[in-house]
Amino acid sequence: MYINKKNIDFNYSPKVGKDFKGRPIRMRIDKLTLVGNIDNLSQENFVYEKLDSLSSHKYKKYRVQSIRGIDGKPYRKAVIIRNKVIPSPLLLRIDYFPINHKTGDLRLELHPQHLLPEEIDRLLCWLNKKLNMKLDDVLLNSWVTQVDVAVDIHSARLEYYIWGLKRSEKAEYFNENNGLPGLTLGSRRSQLYIYCYEKIDGYNDPIIRRMKRRSLMNIQHNDYDSFLRIEARFRPRKNIGNKNKSMLLKNLMQMENPFTRLTVYKKNLNLKLAKNGFLKSCPCNPSMVKLKHCIKLSTKTLRLSHKHLNLIYESQLPLFDINMVWGFWPRCITRLGSRLKVIMKK
Structure with missing residues (x-):
């Protein structure tokens, strides 16, 4: 297959x-998204100019791609950084030039699962130099907008x-x-x-x-x-x-x-419900939301009874x-x- x-x-x-x-x-952390501001307008323009020119050069370790006119996004421009080796997953995306003044000046989306700790250091050090040492100042006061944690x-x-x-x-x-x-x-x-x-x-x-x-x-x-x-x-x-x-x-x-x-339940809960006449068919969707919906359809009720809820509670599992x-x-x-x-x- x-x-x-x-x-x-x-x-x-x-x-x-x-x-x-x-x-x-x-x-591990699969994705970390940060948003930060630049101290003043002159430094902001300077950093944006540096980001604009980043993709016009060739680098030993990275490939840089620029994006302009991003539909449906709060920023007008973005820079995407990958490893030089092809194919390479996305390492870092930087969105800048916000449409709304209430939006942060820079948005950094880091994908640390593709990098060793020392490689993250190397990438941020390289970018900080390209931005004339302004990146660390942005990161120092940045705030987190999304974290993806994978277990x-x-x-x-x-x-x-x-x-x-x-x-x-x-x-x-x-x-x-x-x-x-x-x-x-x-x-x-x-x-x-x-x-x-x-x-x-x-x-x-x-x-x-x-x-x-x-x-x-x-x-x-x-x-x-x-x-x-x-x-x-x-x-x-x-x-x-x-x-x-x-x-x-x-x-x-x-x-x-x-x-x-997060809650997890034993799969044999479906059989227990069926034996008690609470479930006519098992849903393909293995979620409690769908299971409760099927129970209501099978028993023609709008709310689950205490018998239903007790069976569900007894089947909860500390995975x-x-x-x-x-x-x-x-x-x-x-x-x-x-x-x-x-x-x-x-």
Whole structure:
């Protein structure tokens, strides 16, 4: 079968413990988005000119692409930075020249999963020099607008469990051609939503790595190590007019645990509900939102009874120790490199 390269992971994630079945768990930051301002108008114009000219030169380690006239975005211009080697994933995107004066002067979207800590240091140092040492000043007072935190459970499958997100009534299942199944919990417009999806582990597999240039890979899913990714996409509350109510980069270490709202249930809950006459057919969508909807349709009720809720509660499963795993959050921060670590300590 052909698997899309997007469903294969080529990057390293540090171990952070084991789940209730003893399967290894790994965790990392997949994306960090920061927004910052430049001190004054003259420096702002200077930095924008430097960014404008960045793509007009060739560099030893990086490829730089400029984008102009971005529809539907709060910025008019952007710069995309990749490794010199082709193909290369996106390392850093910088949006600038905001349309609205209330928008931050610069937006930096960093993808640290594709870089070692020393490589992040090298990239930021290189960019800081290109911007005449103005980048560090922006980062020092920048605030976080999104953090994607990925927790991987090896040898687990999405279909083994039923998934829920407290205080959310939206769940979207997907299983596209040449892809692996996944589930979105919560609205993508909300402060927090969670992706649960399967991936093949290609980090230590030489056969898969040799096929890395191809967009579709002819491999059998069951022949390779795979894992279930639970990815929390968290957008801290932001208030441009009052930075005390925004999460500054230097406070990233104190970020709240984004997995506390995640709930997991045993798959045999479907059978228990069916035996009690509460469920006529099992939904393909393995979410608690869809399951509750099917119960209401099967029993022709508008609200779940105490019997329904008790069965659901009894089937809840502590898939992994959420607080134990989050105790390794400082290790994830360390993998952002020493340069950002120094800035966060100022």
